[in-house]
Amino acid sequence: MSTPAFVDTFTVAIEGFSAFERQALASFFRLAAQRSPAFRQVEEAGIADFLIADADHPASVAAVRRGQRVEDSVFIGAHAPEGAAAWLSRPIEPVHVLRALEELVELRLSAPEPPSAMMDLDPLEADTQRGGLDEAPVPVAKPAPAPPPRPRGGGGREVLLVEDSPIARQFLKQRLQHLGYRVIECASGEAALEILSKRTFGMVFLDVVLGPPGSIDGLQLCQRLKQRGAQGGGLRTVVVIVTGLDGATDRVRGSLAGCDAYLTKPLHESEFIATLLQVDPAFEWSADASSAAA
Known part of the structure; x- marks a missing residue:
């Protein structure tokens, strides 16, 4: 199983359920595809990032176990199967399903890389694990050639990221780091x-909705940043709004607040790169940069 890198769309397959419940879940995923992170339904469980499984249907639970996908599944039913990472009872509530999927995403993103089996071994211990010093030496493979240098992108410059959703913040943080920026993050205006x-900061990325009603939202924060830059005569702060609000009125409000760019979720890599090239004169990127940095 592979973890998508720098992508905020995950695929989900449905195991089991009645025709009515499958239809309800399919309708839900059509809406979930418009948010960030986005979840898109696929038919084949083998290629899906996550599964929604009927915990009351033994054949579905058995299929999940055979595929070793228990930790990638949200089970819905009377009881949680052993080892389940996410479980919900009926009736099916789309908001609860979405929250459970986001928790699985967060678990996957926070999982540490597995250590190398020979990492930090003493040379003598390494020889012992290979069968002892008296045995014929094992040929040592030539080191792999060094990977090509990563595109400079943001050049290590610091940016501020303001996003109240932990999942959305993690996605955008990873994407900015991949593009060469150092990210300082926070969750409220x-x-x-x-x-x-x-x-x-030379550049700030922020969402419009930043907490409950009455909180400082992204538009107010954008206005304050622009007013401070105009009054202080110092560093001009570029403001990029990244939000799920994609109506024409929302875009006008962002423009009136003074934002330099208005992007909607889910983010598309090509649009994001084009925006950075436009608003950040120091941003360096080439057409083949993405493959070079992979």
């Missing part, structure tokens, strides 16, 4: 103002 009172 109030926290962002606290950080901005102590330091400046």
